[in-house]
Amino acid sequence: xxxxxxxxxxxxxxxxxxxxxxxxxxxxxxxxxxxxxxxxxxxxxxxxxxxxxxxxxxxxxxxxxxxxxxxxxxxxxxxxxxxxxxxxxxxxxxxxxxxxxxxxxxxxxxxxxxxxxxxxxxxxxxxxxxxxxxxxxxxxxxxxxxxxxxxxxxxxxxxxxxxxxxxxxxxxxxxxxxxxxxxxxxxxxxxxxxxxxxxxxxxxxxxxxxxxxxxxxxxxxxxxxxxxxxxxxxxxxxxxxxxxxxxxxxxxxxxxxxxxxxxxxxxxxxxxxxxxxxxxxxxxxxxxxxxxxxxxxxxxxxxxxxxxxxxxxxxxxxxxxxxxxxxxxxxxxxxxxxxxxxxxxxxxxxxxxxxxxxxx
Ligand code: NAD
Numbered sequence: 001x002x003x004x005x006x007x008x009x010x011x012x013x014x015x016x017x018x019x020x021x022x023x024x025x026x027x028x029x030x031x032x033x034x035x036x037x038x039x040x041x042x043x044x045x046x047x048x049x050x051x052x053x054x055x056x057x058x059x060x061x062x063x064x065x066x067x068x069x070x071x072x073x074x075x076x077x078x079x080x081x082x083x084x085x086x087x088x089x090x091x092x093x094x095x096x097x098x099x100x101x102x103x104x105x106x107x108x109x110x111x112x113x114x115x116x117x118x119x120x121x122x123x124x125x126x127x128x129x130x131x132x133x134x135x136x137x138x139x140x141x142x143x144x145x146x147x148x149x150x151x152x153x154x155x156x157x158x159x160x161x162x163x164x165x166x167x168x169x170x171x172x173x174x175x176x177x178x179x180x181x182x183x184x185x186x187x188x189x190x191x192x193x194x195x196x197x198x199x200x201x202x203x204x205x206x207x208x209x210x211x212x213x214x215x216x217x218x219x220x221x222x223x224x225x226x227x228x229x230x231x232x233x234x235x236x237x238x239x240x241x242x243x244x245x246x247x248x249x250x251x252x253x254x255x256x257x258x259x260x261x262x263x264x265x266x267x268x269x270x271x272x273x274x275x276x277x278x279x280x281x282x283x284x285x286x287x288x289x290x291x292x293x294x295x296x297x298x299x300x301x302x303x304x305x306x307x308x309x310x311x312x313x314x315x316x317x318x319x320x321x322x323x324x325x326x327x328x329x330x331x332x333x334x335x336x337x338x339x340x341x342x343x344x345x346x347x348x349x350x351x352x353x354x355x356x357x358x359x360x
Contacts, residue, residue: 010343011340011341011342011343012340012341012342012343012346013337013338013339013340013341014338014339014341015338015339016045016048016049016334016335016338016339019041019045019048019057019339019341020038020041020042020045021041022041022349022353022360023037023040023041023044023045023057023060023349024037024038024040024041025037025353025358025359025360026060026064026349026352026353026356026358026360027040027041027060027063027064027074028358029353029356029357029358030063030064030067030068030074030356030358031067031074031075032074032075032096033074033075036074036075036096036099039096039098039099039102040063040096040098040099041057041060043098043129043130043133044056044057044059044060044098044129045057045339046130046133047129047130047133048334048339048341049330049331049334049335049339050130050132050327050330050331051326051327051329051330051331051334052130052194052196052327053196053197053200053339053341053345054194054195054196054197054199054200055129055130055194055196056339057341057345057349058196058199058200058341058345058348058349059127059129059196060349060352061348061349061351061352062127062275062277063096063126063127064352064355064356065275065352065355066126066274066275066276066277068355068356069274069275069276071094071126071274071275071276072094072095072096072126072276073093073094073095073126074095074096075095076093076094076095076096076099076100077093077095077099077100077103078090078091078092078093078095078100078103078104078107078122078125079091079093081263085111085114085115086111086112086114086115086116086117086118086119087118087119087120088104088107088108088111088118088119088120088121089120089121089123089262089263090104090107090120090121090122090123091122091123091124092104092122092123092124092125092126092264092278092279093124094124094125094126094276094278095125095126096126096127097125097126097127097128097129097279098128098129100122100125100126100128101122101125101128101129101133101134101281102134102137104120104122104125104281104283105134105137105138105283106137107120108120108138108283108285109137109138109141109143109285111285112138112143112285112286112287113141113143113287115290116286116287116290116291117284117285117286117287117290118283118284118285119282119283119284119285120282120283120285121261121262121263121264121280121281121282122262122264122279122280122281122282122283123262123263123264123265123280124264124265124278124280125264125278125279125280125281126276126277126278126279127277127278127279128149128279128281130187131147131149131171131172131173131187131281132173132175132185132187132324132327134147134173134175134281134283135147135173135174135175135183135185135187136175136183136185138175138285139175139176139177139183139185142177142287142288142289143175143177143285143286143287143288144174144175144176144177144285144286144287144288145173145174145175145283145284145285145286146173146174146175146283146284146285147171147172147173147174147281147282147283148170148172148253148254148257148258148281148282149170149171149172149173149254149258149279149280149281149282150167150168150170150254150255150257150258150259150264150266150267150279150280151167151168151169151170151171151267151277151278151279152168152259152264152265152267152277152278152279152280153168153274153276153277153278154168154236154271154272155167155168155238155267155271156168156169156191156195156227156236156238156239157169157170157190157191157238157239157240157241157251158214158218158238158239158240158241159241159248160241160244160245160247160248163214163217163218164214164216164218164235164238165227165236165237165238165239165271166267167251167252167255167266167267168195168255168267169189169190169191169194169195169239170189170190170191170250170251170254170255170258171187171188171189171190171254172186172187172188172190172250172253172254173185173186173187173188174186175187176301177288178298178301178302178305179298179301179302181302181305182322182324182325182328183324184322184323184324185323185324185327186323186324187323187324188242189242190241190242190247190248190250190251190254191239191240191241191242191251192211192212192213192239192240192241192242192247193208193212193239195227195239198213198224198227198228198239199224199228199345200342200345201224202224202225202228202229203342203343203344203345204342204344206224207222207223207224208222208223208224209222210222211240212239212240213226213227213237213238213239213240214226214237214238214240215231215237216231216232216233216235216236216237221237226238227239236271255267257282258279258280258281258282259280261282262280262281262282263280264278264279264280265278265280305322308320308322
C-alpha cells in the first residue's frame with residue numbers, strides 16, 4: 001500500500017484488488033466462509049469504487065465488532081416466512097446484508113420475471129450496505145426496482161420540527177432500466193447526508209455545512225463529531241432530513257414500509273451501544289415487458305433523457321447528470337487511480353484485523 005500526506009491527515013491510497021483481499025481475510029477470520037467473506041469484501045470495495053466511502057471498507061470494523069458481540073451472524077442466509085409467488089416475506093436472520101440482500105434479490109428477480117411483479121419484505125437483515133447494488137442487479141435484468149429501507153442502529157436523524165434523533169438514515173432507492181443506455185439508479189439516504197459520511201468527515205477533521213446537523217442541544221452545528229462521538233452530556237446530536245418536511249415524509253415512509261410493513265421492526269426506544277446495524281427493506285420489482293409498455297417505455301424514457309441533457313449547464317456547473325452516472329464515473333477513476341482511505345479509518349481496519357487475528 002502506498003501512502004501520501006493529505007492536508008489534515010495521512011491518507012492511504014490502495015488499489016481495489018489488494019483491498020478486497022485484505023477485507024476478505026478479516027471477515028473470514030471473524031468466522032465467515034471464504035465465499036461469504038469474499039462477497040462482503042467485494043460489496044464494500046464496490047461502494048468505495050462507486051464514490052460512497054461511507055458504505056465502503058470503513059464499515060468492516062463495525063461488522064467485526066457486531067460479530068464479536070453476537071449481533072451479526074456469519075454464514076446465515078434468508079429464511080422464507082411466506083411465499084405466495086409474487087409476494088415474499090423473508091427473514092434475514094441477522095446474516096450479512098451483502099448475502100441476505102443478494103439472496104432476496106435473486107428470488108425477487110426470478111418471481112418478477114415469472115409474474116410481472118414481485119413485492120418482497122426483508123426483515124432482520126444485518127446492514128445491507130449500498131442499496132443501489134440491489135437496484136443494479138434488477139436493472140441488469142431489465143426490471144424496474146424500488147426499495148424502501150429503515151435502519152435499526154441508533155436514532156441519528158431528527159424529525160422535521162424535532163430537536164433530537166428519533167430514527168435512522170433510512171435510504172430510498174429507485175432503479176429504472178433505460179434500454180441500451182445506462183440505467184437510472186437513484187440511491188440516497190433520506191438524511192441530509194449519510195451518517196457514514198459524517199464519520200469520514202470527522203476522521204478527516206473536516207467541518208460540514210451549517211444546515212446538515214443539530215448538536216446535542218438541538219442547535220445547528222458544523223461539527224460532524226456530534227453524531228460520531230458522545231458529546232459533553234453523553235448525548236449525541238442528530239442529522240437533519242433532506243428537503244425539509246418532504247424529505248422527512250420520505251424518511252417516515254421508509255420506516256413504515258421498510259420497518260413496519262416488513263415486520264422487521266421500527267425504532268422506538270432510546271439509543272444503546274450495540275454495534276449491529278439492522279436493515280428492513282421493502283422491495284417492489286416490475287417487469288416492463290409483462291406490463292405491455294416496454295416499447296413506449298424505452299422510447300419515452302430515451303426522448304425525455306435526451307431533452308433533459310439539452311439543458312444548458314448552469315453557471316459553474318458541469319451540466320446535467322442522471323442518477324447513477326456519478327457512481328459509474330467514480331468507478332472508472334478509482335479502478336485506475338486507487339481508493340483513498342483516511343488514516344483513522346485505516347487504523348480502525350488494522351485494529352479489527354488484530355481483534356480476529358487476521359494478517360493483512
Ligand atoms: P448522495 O447524497 O451522494 O446521493 C446519491 C444519489 O444522488 C445517487 O443516486 C447519485 O447518482 C445521485 N447524484 C449525485 N450527484 C448527482 C448529480 N450531480 N446529478 C444527479 N444525480 C446525482 O448519497 P447518500 O445519501 O450519501 O447515500 C450514500 C449511500 O449510502 C447510498 O448508496 C445509500 O444506499 C447508502 N445508505 C445505506 C444505508 C443502510 O442502512 N444500508 C443507510 C443510509 C444510506
